[in-house]
Amino acid sequence: MNQTDKINQTKRIILIAGIFTALVSLLMMLNYMQIRGSKPLESKALEVLVEKLSAEQGNQELIDEIRQLDLLARKAYFSSLWQIRTGAWLLLIGGIVLVIALRSYYNMQFSIAPPDTDNPGERKSRLLAQRWIGAAGIIVFLLAGLSAFLSADHLQQYEAVQASLNENQPDDGIERIRITSQDADDDIQVIDTAEVTDVEEDLSNEGYGAESTRNTDKKSDEEVIEEKVKEAIPVALTTSLVNQNYNAFRGPWGNAVSNHSNIPTDWDGVTEKNILWKVEIPVHGYNSPIIWGDRLYFSGANATKRVVYCMDRHTGKMIWQQEANNIPGSPATPPKTTEDTGLAAPSLTTDGNSVFALFGTGDIIAFDMDGNRLWARNLGVPKNHYGHSSSLLTWDNKVFVQYDTQDGSKVMALNTSSGNEVWGTSRTSDVSWASPILANVNGQYQLIVLGNPDFSGYNIKTGHELWNVKCMSGEVGVSPAFGGGLAFAANEYATMIAVNPSTGETVWEENYYLPEVSSPVYHDGLLYIGTTFAVIASFEATTGEFVWEFDANDALYSSPVIADGKLFIFDTTGKAYIFNPGREPELIASPELGEPVYSTPAFANGRIYIRGNQHIYCIGTN
Amino acid sequence: MIKNVTGYFFVLFFVCFSFIAHAQQQRFPKPEFETEYQMPETSSPMPRAPFMEYVDVMVLILVMGVTIWLIFKKRSRKGIFWVAVFALLYFGFYRQGCICAIGAVQNLALGIFNPGYAIPISALAFFVIPLLVTLFAGRIFCASACPLGVIQDILIVKPIKIAPWIQKTLGLFPFIYLGLAVLYAATGTDFIICRYDPFIGIFRMGAEFHMIVLGISFLLMGMFVARPYCRFICPYGAMLNIGSRFSKNHLSITPKECINCKLCKDSCPFDAIDFPTEEKENKPVKSDTRRFLTYAAMIPLLVVLGGWAVSASYKTLSKAHSDVSLANLLIANPEKMSETDNLDIETFMASGRTLEMLMQDATLVQEKFRKGGWWLGGFIGLVIGLTLLNQVIYRRRDIYEANRGNCYSCGRCMEYCPVGKPDHPYHQLDPKNQNL
Structure with a gap:
């Protein structure tokens, strides 16, 4: 070819x-x-x-x-x-x-042709290049300079827009259903503590803000006006009110100490001895019940719905139940959680004016005490391989949220009236499951938060971190405790530590027994813990020295609570262990509920409310 | 006639690619039967084994090593071509344009300015190795290892000559692009080199419609204007251009002494051959000295002017950052906060961040751009000043030689050189014509 x-x-x-x-x-x-x-x-x-x-x-x-x-x-x-x-x-x-x-x-057509002799003048070409390079430079700089003057920067208008937003209250991701004078913190009328101490111990309707005066069938105009005024002015949360109720996970300040008395120590879930009522929980959840006045609150969630329940704590009758739905930013499909955490692990909290609930979807919602929706927002879907479980806490017109996720960690305070963020502080912690507590340190409240590795205290007014001890590791699900002027933290495979929250100094560290799920409690110089391998142990709070241990039947997920001067703790089979706290393990009783228990009980005068795996129980003497 | 026909085929062929790529963006909705049917779990492909990154680095070293051997020992254009084809298939179609030395400069910038970002070793190797090789042997990476360069190179059909002044003026753009890419990477805004890589859609056989069109446009243009991306856009090429000027060794057109036959004069499709200087241009000219001094004095002024101008444009530049653009959008249109069909707004609302937090973050980003703008503008001013200065520096040349900065070491010119090739057509020419 x-x-x-x-x-x-x-x-x-x-x-x-x-x-x-x-x-x-x-x-x-x-x-x-x-x-x-x-x-x-x-x-x-x-x-x-x-x-x-x-x-x-x-x-x-x-x-x-x-x-x-x-x-x-x-x-x-x-x-x-x-x-x-x-x-x-x-x-x-x-x-x-x-x-x-x-x-x-x-390539086949290729032949090397003799070159022509025309050789362009290099000097001429370079002169032309200089002109064009200069022109290009001028154009670039001119364009940059012009864009500085012509470009619209709306960020400068932020203040004006924000003011307008506040005025008009458009939908900014926070759903406002009812706007009252609660919107301004300054407008909140603080009721004298002396007045509230006069409130009856059995916590009748009087004295609980918006709930009061509602039951009157026929009202005069004056009464109606008075009612409206009362509705508009929320009752400020006082130390006395917190102590009289059980408004959060592990009770007042989340510190697992109840001031109620006549707490029963004898019951039997199977024979229903001293079980005043038992109600099947409509939608499952692992959160612990909370109490305000005559009412008991808890939540449940599954893949299709998230519900907040309000019960009459005397009868077990459902007063209202409300779904947390249609929340802007809420994911269409809930995040994946494990069976043992679910979407309703965080416990609710209430300040007597509103009930606040958080779900594993990141949805936080507020209802008034009658179940009317006040506001709702999504905090961002928490990336958490088990499911978000940190419970809420309220004080000083703020709802505190510990939001440690795999995408970043943060602790924040939301305005109880609007859901707006009052402050938010980023944390260096890894994802965690612990709940915050409040501690009165030298007359100032601190929010004490445990994560991995940070054990920290925050100023509740500003969110500034007051102290931080990097001491924890692993998957932190144990909440801190406070007592005797010290803050305590512990976690399995890590350490148990006592820190002086005034200075942030570590007082002692110990790892003899460590809890994994159940949180510690302080009482009268001793620190009590319950472990997943069924040991209830006691330590000297000032030194960390081991005092005693007691073998329970099964793992302890429920946290110990001091109520009526006794130590109550449930194991996962539903068996309770009631001790006389002290330097000897003096077991008073160990009644059985007959149903697995993972949550922590709530206490009222003469009553224990405990959430079993399927039912919620009211224990008391008839 | 055949040239015309093939030209149309090319156009049709590449336009079609855009349709394929666009069609692949379509997704079919899942069935909506309300039955017991369980949708299967979405499975994700296993990530590539980490050691394969080192395989990539080894392949890069191998390709460049073989190319050096082919240039300096074998002087084989064919060999270089086939190594380049292998690199195109491996780094282009098999590795789908990632990892890429051109984009690695952004990883480096982000790694330097963001302590939380750890630059992958392979990305660092892809950035450093071609640069080091360039310092010793010229632009070997461009010759055969860069898939972006090679895909343009093999499609060169009938290259046209570009006037030097156009080349020099457009040659500023790679430096500006490099500066912008570093600024955007350092501020955590975007990897613009990767985002606007025109050929990635072709390697992956799928991309956004406009990027496919851009890629095809470059390839079509490249049939006549050889390697347009490499010459007038590639930011990494700008760095290699500088490095190559100082290279210890470089491809030479002739293996021995140049006989000034001028045959190689038009051999380079990239106009990267410097001619011998004319006698009159070797003589010093007063105006050149005056210009040299003027340009040298202007450089500090250009640096400051550029710094000021670009820094002042921080509002425009920073709008590429998602926080700044979203803050601008929401502040200008607060009513949009309730829009559910805007993915950015929906994501922002779901994140739990407030407008105030977004505003604070956006302001911080703008401040970074304001400061970074001084560096970028200063850099651009310096590049313009030095390019101008370079235009009045004349170097005497007696032979035809490859321009060290612009030469891609593709080896085409070597084929033209008759030196050491007794059967070269040149030797059959009439000796009179040999003296052209």
């Missing part, structure tokens, strides 16, 4: 490859046009059949027909996709052949 033949053959290859490429291209374009306009699921026939099905629900023949049609549509669509993919490969192959043939053709 001579050179001319080779050139001719290459030309033919170019033509064939070109025609092939062009044809495939054309077919693919047609296919693309077809598939672009194709919406198989929106076919009229399918719509008609679906409509028909809604009228004749359960018509199997119709269902089969819809399925057949749907399958056909899908097959057609995916066939088109397959054709495009296959076409792309054919096109690529055709393209490669074409490029190779073209290169061969030009």
Whole structure:
């Protein structure tokens, strides 16, 4: 084959490859046009059949027909996709052949021609280049300078927009249902503590803010006005009110010490001895019940709904239940959680005006005491491989949220009236499951928070970190404790530590026994813990020295609580261990509930409220 | 005629690619039967084994090593071509354009300015190795290891000459792009080199429609203006250009002494061959000296002016950052906060951040841009000043030689040189014509 033949053959290859490429291209374009306009699921026939099905629900023949049609549509669509993919490969192959043939053709045509003698003047060319480089520089700088003057920067208008937003209260992710004078912190009327101490011990309706005066059937105009005024002015949360109730996980300040008396020590869940009532929980959850006045609050959640419940704590009758739904930013599909955490692990809190609930979706919601929704927002879906479980706490018109996630950690205070963030402080901690507590340190409240590795105290007014001890490791689910002027923290596979919250200095560290889920409690110079390997242990609070241990029947997930001067703790089988606190393990009783218990009980005068795996129980003497 | 026909085929072929890529963006909704049917779990492909990163680095070293051997020992353009094809298939179509030395400069910038970001060893290797090789042997990476360069190179059909003044003026852009890429990476805004890589969609056979169109446009343009991306855009090429000027060794057109046959004069599709200087241009000219002094004095002024101008444009530059753009959007249109069909707004609302927090973050970003703008503008001013200065420095040349900065070491010119090739057509020419 001579050179001319080779050139001719290459030309033919170019033509064939070109025609092939062009044809495939054309077919693919047609296919693309077809598939672009194709919406198989929106076919009229399918719509008609679906409509028909809604009228004749359960018509199997119709269902089969819809399925057949749907399958056909899908097959057609995916066939088109397959054709495009296959076409792309054919096109690529055709393209490669074409490029190779073209290169061969030009290589065969190649001959080195004698060069011309025309040599452009370099100096002239360089002069031209200088002009253009200068011009390009001027253009670049001019464009940059011009953009400085012409570019709109709306960030400068932020103050004005924010003021306007506050005035008009548009939907900024926080749903405001009822706006009252509660919106301004300054407007909140602080009721003298002396007044509230006069409140009856049995906590009748009087003295609980918005709940009061509601039950009057017929009211005069004056009464109506008075009621409206009362509705508008929230009752400020006082130390006395907190102590009289049980408004958070592990009670007042989250410190697991209840001031109530006549707490029963004898019951039997199987025979229902001293079980005043027992109610099946509608939707499962691991949060612990809280109490305000005559009412008991808790929540439950599953993949489809998240619900807050309010019960009459005397009868177990459901007063209201409200779903936490239609919250801006709430994920359409809840995040994956493990079976032992779920979406309703965080316990609720209340300040007597509102009840606040947080779910594993990041949804936080506030209801008034009658179940009217006040505000709701999403804090960002928490990335947490078990599920978010840190409970809420309220004080000083703020709801405190510990939000340690895999995407970043933060502790924040939200305004109880609006849900707006009062402050938010970023933390260096890894994801955690512990709940914050409040501690009165030298007359100032501190929010004490435990994470991995940070054990920290925060100023509740500003959110500034007051102290930090990096001492913890692993998956921290144990909440801190406070007592005797010291803050305590412990976690399995890490350490147990006492820190002086005035200075942030470590007082002692010990690791003889360590809890994993159950949180410690301080009482009268001793620190008590419950471990997952069924040991209840006591330590000297000032030195960390081991005092005593007691073997329970099963793992201890529920946290110990001091109530009526006794130590109460449930194991996971539902067996309670009641001790006389002291330097000897003096077991008073160990009654059984007959149902697994993972939550921590709530206490009222003469009553224990405990959430079992399926039921909520009221224990008391008839 | 055949040239015209093939030209149309090319156009059709590449336009079609855009349709394929766009079609692949379509997704079919899942069935919505309310039955017991359990949707299968979405499975994610296993990540690539970590050791494969080192395989990539080894392949890079191997490709460049073989290319050096082919240039300096074998002087084989064909060999270089086939190594380049292998690199295109491996780094382009198999590795789908990632990892890439061109984008690695951004990883480095982010690593330097963000202590929380650990630059992958392989990214660092891809950034450093080609630079080091360039200092010793010229732009070997561009010759055969860069998939972006190679894909343009093999599609060169009929390159046209670009006037030197256009080349020099457009040659400023890679430096500006480099500065912008570093600024955007350092502020955590974006990796613009990767985002606007025109060929990635072709390597992956799928990308956003406009990027496919951009890639095809570059390839089509590249049939006539050889390697347009490499010459007028590539920020890494700008660095290699500087490095290559100081390279210890470099491809030479002729293996021995140049006989000034001028055959290689038009051999380079990238206009990267410097001609012997004319006699009159070797003589000193007063105006050149005056210009040299003026430009040298202007450099500090250009640096300050550039710094001021670019720094002043921080509001515009920073709008590429998601926080700044979202803050601007929400402050200008507060009613949009309730829009549920805007993904950015929805994500922001779901994050739990407040407008105030967003505003604070956006202000911090703007401040970074204001400060970074001084550096970027100063850098641009310096590049303009030095380029101007370079235009009035004349170096005497007696032979045709590859311009060390612009030459991609592709080896085409070596084929033209008749020295040491007894069967070269040049030797069959009439000796009179040999003296052209």
